[in-house]
Amino acid sequence: MIFTLEIPLLLLMIVTAAGAILVKDLMSAVLLLGSYSFFLALVWAWLGAVDVAFVEAVVGAGLATVLFLLTLFGTAPEDTRLRRPPPSLATLIVFPLLGILLLYAASDIPGFGDPNSPANSHISPIYLEQSYQDTHTLNVVTAVLMDYRSLDTMVETVVIFASGIACALLLRRQG
Amino acid sequence: MIRPHDSIIVQTLGRFLIPVVQIFGLYVLFFGQYGPGGGFVGGVILGTGMILSVLIFGHDASRSQYTKNVLHGDGVGMLIYAGVGGLCMIGGGEFLNYANLEIPGLETASRRSLGIVLTQIGVAIDVAVTAVSIVFSLSAEEIIEDSING
Numbered sequence: 581m582i583f584t585l586e587i588p589l590l591l592l593m594i595v596t597a598a599g600a601i602l603v604k605d606l607m608s609a610v611l612l613l614g615s616y617s618f619f620l621a622l623v624w625a626w627l628g629a630v631d632v633a634f635v636e637a638v639v640g641a642g643l644a645t646v647l648f649l650l651t652l653f654g655t656a657p658e659d660t661r662l663r664r665p666p667p668s669l670a671t672l673i674v675f676p677l678l679g680i681l682l683l684y685a686a687s688d689i690p691g692f693g694d695p696n697s698p699a700n701s702h703i704s705p706i707y708l709e710q711s712y713q714d715t716h717t718l719n720v721v722t723a724v725l726m727d728y729r730s731l732d733t734m735v736e737t738v739v740i741f742a743s744g745i746a747c748a749l750l751l752r753r754q755g
Numbered sequence: 756m757i758r759p760h761d762s763i764i765v766q767t768l769g770r771f772l773i774p775v776v777q778i779f780g781l782y783v784l785f786f787g788q789y790g791p792g793g794g795f796v797g798g799v800i801l802g803t804g805m806i807l808s809v810l811i812f813g814h815d816a817s818r819s820q821y822t823k824n825v826l827h828g829d830g831v832g833m834l835i836y837a838g839v840g841g842l843c844m845i846g847g848g849e850f851l852n853y854a855n856l857e858i859p860g861l862e863t864a865s866r867r868s869l870g871i872v873l874t875q876i877g878v879a880i881d882v883a884v885t886a887v888s889i890v891f892s893l894s895a896e897e898i899i900e901d902s903i904n905g
Contacts, residue, residue: 630791634783638799643886646806650893716868717788725793726871730851733874734836737881741833744885751892 585626593619604663606652614645627692631721757894759813769811776804784879788868794875798832798882805883806890814894825887832881839873 593616600612617640624633690697711723725733760766784797805822812818840851848855853870854863861869 631793631796634791634796635799638796638803642803643799643806646803646810647889647893650890654893714864714867715871716864717871719788719790719793721791722787722793722871722875726874727853727867730840730853730874733878734840734851737833737836737878740885741830741881744829744888747889747892752895 586623589619589623589626593623607649610645610648610652613648614641617641617644631719757809757814759816760811765811769807773804773808776807777801780804780879784875785872787875788871794878795882797875798879799886801879802883802886805887809887809890809894822887823891825884826891828880828884829888830881832877832879832884835877835880836874839870839877843870 596612596616596619600609600616603609603612617636621633621637621641624630624636690699694700707720707724707728711717711720711728715723715727717723717727760769780797780800780803782797783792783800784794787793787797805825808816809819809822839853839856842857843852843855844850846855846857851870851874853867856866856870858866858869
């Protein structure tokens with residue numbers, strides 16, 4: 581039952597990702613990447629991670645596409661077509677091996693929704709049981725992000741701030 | 756330098772859409788305690804609304820003046836977030852332990868809820884200003900002129 585939507589979504593993701601890599605026109609690649617992010621957001625939502633899906637849809641499919649397009653318009657128009665050299669022999673050997681290694685490692689991942697997996701048995705039950713009494717916040721994800729793990733989120737905010745400053749320093753040339 | 760869009764359809768739709776996007780961003784920001792959403796997504800949506808107004812009406816339009824003024828708020832979000840942490844320390848607890856916010860008449864859990872709201876506003880301001888500032892950096896006039904000349 582769970583496979584009825586998963587397999588078409590994963591196929592669409594593979595098709596859009598391959599298209600973004602293989603297509604010659606950079607503009608088409610940007611738009612394909614945006615649709616890839618949208619399908620990825622659908623997969624997250626299907627798996628139950630609605631917050632992650634929201635971020636992926638808004639940032640990946642919305643903001644990042646706009647930033648890529650602005651970069652394309654900011655550079656010279658003849659740059660939007662791309663010539664790719666054929667992949668080298670080392671790439672053709674190393675990357676399939678890496679894929680096989682990852683698939684081999686994936687067989688060790690606990691099953692989806694397994695209650696005995698380390699992620700579900702260590703500290704998650706405490707968060708799920710106590711976050712409402714502790715913080716009066718219904719959304720456990722928000723409670724974990726902004727209260728229990730607040731310092732991490734603050735440093736993430738510093739990273740975002742630093743990225744904006746770095747973009748301004750690198751791209752603005754007026755004295 | 757972004758010039759205003761020629762099409763009247765785009766301009767009319769933008770006039771209608773931008774307030775809706777901003778209201779939705781605020782809704783997502785404050786709904787983050789009850790469902791999916793939160794400071795990061797709300798901030799991105801707020802920033803996207805302002806970016807939309809720049810893309811439609813151009814850099815020099817009076818509607819974009821608001822977006823330009825927003826750039827002065829760079830760092831305010833960080834200040835709010837770290838300031839809440841500092842207030843917690845003044846209240847006698849650890850950094851960012853919202854239970855120590857000095858607000859009379861609130862129990863511990865409600866204080867922590869209030870702390871979550873305040874820090875989410877901080878994250879939203881930070882993310883929105885950063886998104887707008889990156890767009891302004893990418894569309895600066897000098898880059899495009901340089902690419903045309905050389």
